[in-house]
Amino acid sequence: MFDIPQKMTGAYLPGDSTVQFKEYDIPELKHGEVLLKTKASTICGSDIRCIYNDHVGKGPEGYQPEMIAGHEPCGQVVACGPGTRHFKEGDRVVVYHISGCGICNDCRRGYMISCTSDEHRKAYGWQRHGGMAPYIVAEEKDLVMLPDELSYSDGAQVACGFGTVYEGLEKIGISGNDAVLITGLGPVGLAAAMLCRCMGANKIIGIEAMPERIEIAKELELREGSGIKLFDAVLAAGPDNVEQVKSLTTGYGCEKSVECSANEHARLTAIRATRKWGKVVLIGEGGGMSPDFAPSSDMIHDQISVHGSWVTNIWRMEELVERLVRWNIHPADLITDRFPLENAAEAYALMASGTCGKVAVCFDEELPA
Incomplete structure (x- = not known):
């Protein structure tokens, strides 16, 4: 069993090249949901272009106000909601960063990035809470198992x-x-x-x-x-x-x-x-x-x-994870800078400068000693 708090501090992006923090409730899990303890959350160029500097998207595609940022999270399952069928507490997982409706043609192909449902397509860190917080609620169908040979910082870069x-x-x-x-x-x-x-x-x-x-x-x-x-x-x-x-x-x-x-x-x-x-x-x-x-x-x-070519599908994510282990390569080698959550403002500013490799906000064992 994991000791899970009722509240947590998360980071959101107002759209003016700053990072703000707020206290959020850790919600009760719904059918098919799991709670992850976030271990690593890397920053994508689209975060900078479309959210950090300005809120570019509009409507269902746009960043929703005060949504916890971070669409490249990786973590450990610490609780499972009703109806979960595969993943269990203790599993190390990668999150496919778009949660789709699951029944449109694109979702059935595994390309939730191209989900056609305005109501049900929600990107982590954009329309639903993402990885810039100690915990993240994810749908079980959006998860890929992370092998022991790969670190959480490796896994954070697998999807996007x-x-x-x-x-x-x-x-x-x-x-x-x-x-x-x-x-x-x-x-x-x-x-x-x-x-x-x-x-x-x-x-x-x-x-x-x-x-x-x-x-x-x-x-x-x-x-x-x-x-x-x-x-x-x-x-x-x-x-x-x-x-x-x-x-x-x-x-x-x-x-x-x-x-x-x-x-x-x-x-x-x-x-x-x-x-x-x-x-x-x-x-x-x-x-x-x-x-x-x-x-x-x-x-x-x-x-x-x-x-x-836009993003990937979830079965190819599973294939890629297997290939990374077989090839003995580590996406984390591209990370030039790691920050704790409280220094997320520095992390986003550095990524926005374009003078670095990959930038990660890390927790627990993924932070430098």
């Missing part, structure tokens, strides 16, 4: 971060035949490099605008102490990137490109630096396309396929 990337890479296919270009080397781009390396990519080239993130990308290894770098080359973003990439790939460009920045110039670079008959996946959200994009000469005549 690594899961989103894994989905996109599966759409275009990555193998030992491929040189891969990754544009935008924030946490999503770094996750893309880590997974591409494990999937056998022959060469990985990164492009990034922020000097701090360039240095992080250059230094990161696939496994700490392995000597295997995530990238074979890291380029500063600029007008010569297409020619630079081609010079690194015997003049042809990369077989596969992964766009993670949402920058219009990076998107054009990703397409133009892709080899004839190659494939591109657009993962970075927001932004637009460069007005210089010419579909015929940039894409159609070179037989280039461009895919859009």
